[in-house]
Amino acid sequence: MHSTFRNNLWFLLLGLLSLLLFVANLGFGSVMLPWAEVLKALFHAPHTEATALVIVNQYRMPQAITALATGILLSMSGLVLQTLFRNPLAGPSVLGISSGASLGVAVVLLSGSVAGIDLSSMAMVGNLTVVLAALAGALLVLGIILFVSARVANVITVLIIGIMLGYAVSAVVSVLQFFSGSEDLHAYVLWGLGSFSKATIQQSFLLLFTALAGVAILFFYVKPLNALLLGEEYARSIGFRPMRIQRVLILVTGILVAVGTAFTGPIAFLGLAVPHLARGLFKTSQQGVLLPATILTGAALALFCNLAAKLPGYDISLPINAVTSLVGAPVIIWVIMKSRHVKWG
């Protein structure tokens, strides 16, 4: 069909943009390095300055990979959840999974001071502990969601329970915050602002591997996702089992979001906004087009946000959540304005 050419052009453009932004993420930062030095460091060429080697390979590279992987996994989770719940405001946070991660981290960072021991000031809480705590919290919530979804017939009920679970978990976190010491609280708040720079190079590769595994799995669900666009009964009438598809996809996106949040903290708006951007660019609801479109747009937007947050040339950098929210919120407003005459079923 005639739109195929246009779509391919957009895919190419978004792919090139992502590549360009990835390189820019390696080249820019608070320290200005000449491009020649960046390239030498990348390929570990002889006579590279030691600082350049460290900056490019140990700071900028894992950060860029983390941004890329997180952009991909949050965005495609957002797309899948929006299709699954047939709700434009569904996103990775709706199932309460990122709240679960927050609870895990809060328990580790804050419970020490609640119990009278200031763990973080004693430098007893390391990066890996926080990651594992976040993962445990997120998977706990995911487990509850799956347990519930096996027992209710309506996917919207699952959505509402997920949102309520998120509130309940956040309430527990605020109680912990209320009773904790200021140092611990500061550490927790920092985690909650999200960051692409906490992951090590190994962790960033693990994240990328998770994202790509997710991509591979979700491509097998393009046809069922399309079928679900018409609602559960139509999907059944053309041979799909909506409940089974919903459970598998909640599990897959849940794991993706859990792993992502564990390494970066909660990242706002990316998962919610990117699918809408992709729909706007490609003007289609076909999941076979939207899935790759969302992946590429998500990669490009996350890399762009990370670059913007670095404020190249300045000593300071902005919290990534501030940037993703500033970019994401207008996108959502645009979508609502555009679809105000449409009833979402």
Place this chain on the structure above:
Amino acid sequence: MEMTLKIEDLATGYRSGKNAGVVLQQGICTTLKTGQMVCVLGPNGAGKSTLLKTLAGFLQPLSGEVYFDGKPLKMLDLKKLSRLVSVVLTDRFSDLYLTAFDVVRMGRFPHASFFGRMKAGDLSLINQTMDKLGVGSLKEKLFYNLSDGERQKVLIARALVQDTPFLFLDEPVAFIDSPGRIEIMEILSGLAHRQGKAILMTTHDMETGLRYADVLWLMHRGKPLLDGIPEDMVLQGKVGEYFQRPGLHFDVEKGRFRANSKSLQGPETVFVKNGGHESIWLANALERKGFTVVQTDGPPGQGVFVEYKNESFRLYRDAKPVGEVQGIAGVLGKLKS
């Protein structure tokens, strides 16, 4: 090839948890054959949609059995069922960028590859079907921008490309204007009578049911399902009985319900001379105003008599001419004074 849907002692309704839930209908025994157009007719809340959804496999029967060509429904997996039954439902969906073509294309999914790839034959079937239903020019249009009538035709096309012997439609002509209703009903009866599909549709519109159904399934909450050809059902008084409501009676001659009596001013009898469209519409207007209308061939006699002659309405009282007016509005005005 003839196929039969057989329903045996079926009870429909909703389960709630482990309890029995709500029973809407029980003891349903009937059949549906290919080449037949069946209208499930009944007032709102009779359980028409529930029956349709039970037969389509969306809802579990509370008891009893449904057989597709001898095979029990519960033994058919969704893949097999998707080759037997296609549906048109009342569910609203309006994903922003879904085109009419996208919607129809989904009906072909049971025949497509694992990734949803279509062969050239599938695509040409989709195009042909859309053209045949008169929605070929809407392919690239967004579904949510279509009118109710266009949407319904697109949804019927979606069901048709699924290429199943059975087609179930839930209220396909509700919310559709009257020419659109006729268009859709003509399409459906063509599918049954020329293409040999078994069509089952629910409707609460008696006129549609009486006019188009080969067989009516009359439903009413708390009464057994009755089946038969519409004309017999009317003459046996079944239609009247199933829709009965206090203050209404079924007019067998016109095939519709009327209020028992309107006690407006002037419960007078008006004699209307037979002949022409004018006399039919004059009677319509007079009845609305509460007059009792008697169609007659005879000359003016006792009482009020109206005849249409030489492009005007002539009024007589007790055989004496009392006036001559142009439109029916004029007749009503005269009668008022």
